[in-house]
Amino acid sequence: MSRIASLCIWIMLVGGCERAIERLDFERMRDQSRLDIYGASPTFPDGSTMRVPPAGTVSRERVLGNPGLTTGMTADGDVTEVPMSIDRVLLERGRDRFERICGACHGILGTGNPAIVENATLRPPPSLHELRIRRQAPGRIFHTISAGFGLMPEYATHLSVRDRWAIVVYLRVLWSSQDVELAALSPAMRDAAEAAIAEESP
Numbered sequence: 630m631s632r633i634a635s636l637c638i639w640i641m642l643v644g645g646c647e648r649a650i651e652r653l654d655f656e657r658m659r660d661q662s663r664l665d666i667y668g669a670s671p672t673f674p675d676g677s678t679m680r681v682p683p684a685g686t687v688s689r690e691r692v693l694g695n696p697g698l699t700t701g702m703t704a705d706g707d708v709t710e711v712p713m714s715i716d717r718v719l720l721e722r723g724r725d726r727f728e729r730i731c732g733a734c735h736g737i738l739g740t741g742n743p744a745i746v747e748n749a750t751l752r753p754p755p756s757l758h759e760l761r762i763r764r765q766a767p768g769r770i771f772h773t774i775s776a777g778f779g780l781m782p783e784y785a786t787h788l789s790v791r792d793r794w795a796i797v798v799y800l801r802v803l804w805s806s807q808d809v810e811l812a813a814l815s816p817a818m819r820d821a822a823e824a825a826i827a828e829e830s831p
Contacts, residue, residue: 706768
């Protein structure tokens, strides 16, 4: 085939592609009908768009295996030590998750009296500094975060296993931070703490 013939065929193909692209209705593709997540659906008998996963379905993000890690409990009872390596990254993650999720009801310091629940008509969230809570094993606290307790919902579906343990770790540090003696602080931290105490004093 000569070069001229090849060039002619190429021009014909390109021209055909351009005409085909012109015929495509991109607006129709962008405006396809869809169902809203919480809306009604004519497709299913119950009229709901959101479907319940089949029985036995397990999320691919779910951590399986060691029950001490995934539930906070073993055959011997509550886990007494955090079953993962504790480092600065885990602690910072715990602080972030605690302040974003737990702090809404328990307060940033865990004292149980944030503004959002000041006028609560039901039982207010407890202070996480109560002795009965502080005496709980790490696994018990992890289990409470996972399964919920009383009016507190379960967070196993909202927080990963690692995030729940990170909150447990941060909570233990939060307890220590509220009980440390002034003499144990560095001079700079002591000055800051004394200034804060003076501001709160009448």
